[in-house]
Amino acid sequence: xxxxxxxxxxxxxxxxxxxxxxxxxxxxxxxxxxxxxxxxxxxxxxxxxxxxxxxxxxxxxxxxxxxxxxxxxxxxxxxxxxxxxxxxxxxxxxxxxxxxxxxxxxxxxxxxxxxxxxxxxxxxxxxxxxxxxxxxxxxxxxxxxxxxxxxxxxxxxxxxxxxxxxxxxxxxxxxxxxxxxxxxxxxxxxxxxxxxxxxxxxxxxxx
Amino acid sequence: xxxxxxxxxxxxxxxxxxxxxxxxxxxxxxxxxxxxxxxxxxxxxxxxxxxxxxxxxxxxxxxxxxxxxxxxxxxxxxxxxxxxxxxxxxxxxxxxxxxxxxxxxxxxxxxxxxxxxxxxxxxxxxxxxxxxxxxxxxxxxxxxxxxxxxxxxxxxxxxxxxxxxxxxxxxxxxxxxxxxxxxxxxxxxxxxxxxxxxxxxxxxxxx
DNA sequence: ACCGGTCTAGACTGGTGGTCTAATCCTCGC
DNA sequence: GCGAGGATTAGACCACCAGTCTAGACCGGT
Numbered sequence: 001x002x003x004x005x006x007x008x009x010x011x012x013x014x015x016x017x018x019x020x021x022x023x024x025x026x027x028x029x030x031x032x033x034x035x036x037x038x039x040x041x042x043x044x045x046x047x048x049x050x051x052x053x054x055x056x057x058x059x060x061x062x063x064x065x066x067x068x069x070x071x072x073x074x075x076x077x078x079x080x081x082x083x084x085x086x087x088x089x090x091x092x093x094x095x096x097x098x099x100x101x102x103x104x105x106x107x108x109x110x111x112x113x114x115x116x117x118x119x120x121x122x123x124x125x126x127x128x129x130x131x132x133x134x135x136x137x138x139x140x141x142x143x144x145x146x147x148x149x150x151x152x153x154x155x156x157x158x159x160x161x162x163x164x165x166x167x168x169x170x171x172x173x174x175x176x177x178x179x180x181x182x183x184x185x186x187x188x189x190x191x192x193x194x195x196x197x198x199x200x201x202x203x204x205x206x207x
Numbered sequence: 208x209x210x211x212x213x214x215x216x217x218x219x220x221x222x223x224x225x226x227x228x229x230x231x232x233x234x235x236x237x238x239x240x241x242x243x244x245x246x247x248x249x250x251x252x253x254x255x256x257x258x259x260x261x262x263x264x265x266x267x268x269x270x271x272x273x274x275x276x277x278x279x280x281x282x283x284x285x286x287x288x289x290x291x292x293x294x295x296x297x298x299x300x301x302x303x304x305x306x307x308x309x310x311x312x313x314x315x316x317x318x319x320x321x322x323x324x325x326x327x328x329x330x331x332x333x334x335x336x337x338x339x340x341x342x343x344x345x346x347x348x349x350x351x352x353x354x355x356x357x358x359x360x361x362x363x364x365x366x367x368x369x370x371x372x373x374x375x376x377x378x379x380x381x382x383x384x385x386x387x388x389x390x391x392x393x394x395x396x397x398x399x400x401x402x403x404x405x406x407x408x409x410x411x412x413x414x
Numbered sequence: 415a416c417c418g419g420t421c422t423a424g425a426c427t428g429g430t431g432g433t434c435t436a437a438t439c440c441t442c443g444c
Numbered sequence: 445g446c447g448a449g450g451a452t453t454a455g456a457c458c459a460c461c462a463g464t465c466t467a468g469a470c471c472g473g474t
Contacts, residue, residue, distance in 0.1 A: 005452075029331055031238050035431065045454045046432085056431065122326030124236055158401055162384050166405060169380030173372045181368065194365055198373060198409040212421075242462065252423045253463080263462065 006052035006062075016042045017052075021063045026112035030060055030120035061129040064117050065136065067110050075099045080144065086153035086204065093144075094196045101175070101192065111179065118172060141168075148203075155205045163203060170199050213259035213269075223249045224259075228270045233319035237267055237327035268336040271324050272343065274317050282306045287351065293360035293411065300351075301403045308382070308399065318386070325379060348375075355410075362412045370410055377406050 006014065020041040024033045035056050039049060053059040078096040083089045104111045120126050141164050148154030154163070174195040178188070213221065227248040231240045242263050246256055260266040285303040290296045311318045324340075327333050348371050355361030361370070381402040385395070 008452095031330060031332075034429085036429085047434090047453050047455070050432075051452065119329030123238060124326075125239075158398070159388075161388065162381070162398070162402070165380045165384045166377055166402075169376040170373055170409070173376030174369070177369050177372045181366075191365070191369070195369070195373075202377070202405040202409040215421095241460085243460080254422050254424070254465090257463070258421065 009052065013042070013044070017044060017049075018063055018066055021059055022067060022109060022113055025060060025063060025116050026109050029116045030057070030126070031123070033060075033116075035059070057125045057129055060117075060120075061132050064113065064129070065133065067113050068133070068136070071100070071103055071107070071110055075103050078144070080147045083147075084151055086151065089148050089151060089153040090196075090200050090204070094193060097171075097196055098192060101178075115176070115179070118176070138164075149205075152205050154203050167199055167203060170195075170202065174198075216259065220249070220251070224251060224256075225270055225273055228266055229274060229316060229320055232267060232270060232323050233316050236323045237264070237333070238330070240267075240323075242266070264332045264336055267324075267327075268339050271320065271336070271340065274320050275340070275343070278307070278310055278314070278317055282310050285351070287354045290354075291358055293358065296355050296358060296360040297403070297407050297411070301400060304378075304403055305399060308385075322383070322386075325383075356412075359412050361410050374406055374410060377402075377409065381405075 017038070020038050021033075024038050024041070028034070033056075035049070038044075038059075039046060049059075053062065075096075076099060078092065080089065080092060083092050104114070117129075121130055142160060145154060145160055145163060149156045174192075178191065178195075224245070227245050228240075231245050231248070235241070240263075242256070245251075245266075246253060256266075260269065282303075283306055285299065287296065287299060290299050311321070324336075328337055349367060352361060352367055352370060356363045381399075385398065385402075
């Protein structure tokens with residue numbers, strides 16, 4: 001967890017650190033990013049940095065969180081209060097997903113950062129980072145899932161954790177495939193909606 | 208790629224190196240594994256090791272390959288030549304998947320190794336490892352996919368690469384969920400078959 | 415016997431993340 | 445106004461890392 005001291009540091013330097021760290025992590029991934037380079041780039045001393053953060057992965061977690069929050073802020077939040085049919089539920093999810101994807105497409109550095117996060121997740125140093133971010137996103141996902149099950153859009157014959165894991169993995173795989181393959185622009189909407197369709201197929205309740 | 212010299216080294220030492228490396232990688236993951244520790248454990252000198260392998264990730268690729276081959280050897284190969292209906296195709300896949308999973312469950316070190324590989328994949332050092340292993344598995348997957356499409360079991364309205372990526376990600380997510388959550392033994396068959404069912408739902412051709 | 419290439423040992427390099435101590439700053443109580 | 449003492453900073457230092465390099469051992473062919 002980020003140490004308390006960081007809140008007191010002047011905004012300018014805080015922003016400088018976050019920006020330099022984002023750049024470094026986005027460019028080199030977590031493991032090949034150099035803390036020393038970030039220090040050098042921002043003129044921060046090691047003592048100060050270790051006063052602000054518990055270590056490299058802590059800084060990484062903080063930066064990812066800040067960037068994710070910024071991404072979320074730029075996207076119309078998902079509103080499921082008015083959806084009462086399965087079709088409405090799934091199409092609301094699809095538009096939300098499309099929004100997120102296009103926001104990501106507009107912020108390549110953020111996208112690189114997220115890719116760095118995905119690439120490093122699973123490594124042991126990332127476990128507490130994962131946990132921290134899960135507490136940020138997990139409840140939201142669980143609520144979406146519960147809503148979907150409530151209106152009969154999502155199956156409820158399997159453990160919620162498994163459903164979330166599978167859905168997340170599918171989304172991740174689709175994202176990276178779309179990002180790296182970069183199909184012709186004309187094909188993109190069809191591919192994205194078909195991809196969401198796959199998730200729906202896997203998760204929807206069957207009569 | 209592994210250097211030619213390694214083939215000439217005595218079997219005993221070769222096995223010692225592979226075994227020590229497996230242990231190290233399985234225990235610490237790729238990034239936190241220490242080449243020096245492997246050298247120390249096997250009494251190999253740095254000069255020799257770098258004579259055998261191009262570096263840490265090269266050794267890792269070799270070890271993963273050896274272990275994977277061993278896993279495959281212990282499992283009845285997938286035979287799709289006699290399957291002509293979609294149901295037969297999917298059930299053949301399901302039994303094969305179950306075989307693999309139980310073989311993995313019986314060899315925890317191998318499982319740890321594979322988890323280490325999955326965790327590290329995506330990192331930049333792993334790219335050539337990925338490529339090497341993909342040339343080992345990729346054609347097989349493509350052939351399974353093509354067979355499935357041929358008999359109308361698998362959809363063909365999306366790019367093969369996307370289908371493979373999604374199926375692989377789903378399998379991975381299910382595997383890790385099953386491994387880490389370790390549900391009661393009684394539930395395992397139901398969960399596995401339901402999981403395969405999810406993959407089928409996402410990928411099967413619809414009338 | 416000796417020559418030449420192959421293999422081995424391990425010191426060495428430039429880098430890493432993280433720790434530690436000494437100094438400075440800054441905010442309080444007085 | 446000023447001094448004490450905790451919070452903050454600087455950066456030397458540590459153990460360790462993957463990878464390079466050189467000097468020599470080994471060994472088969474002539």
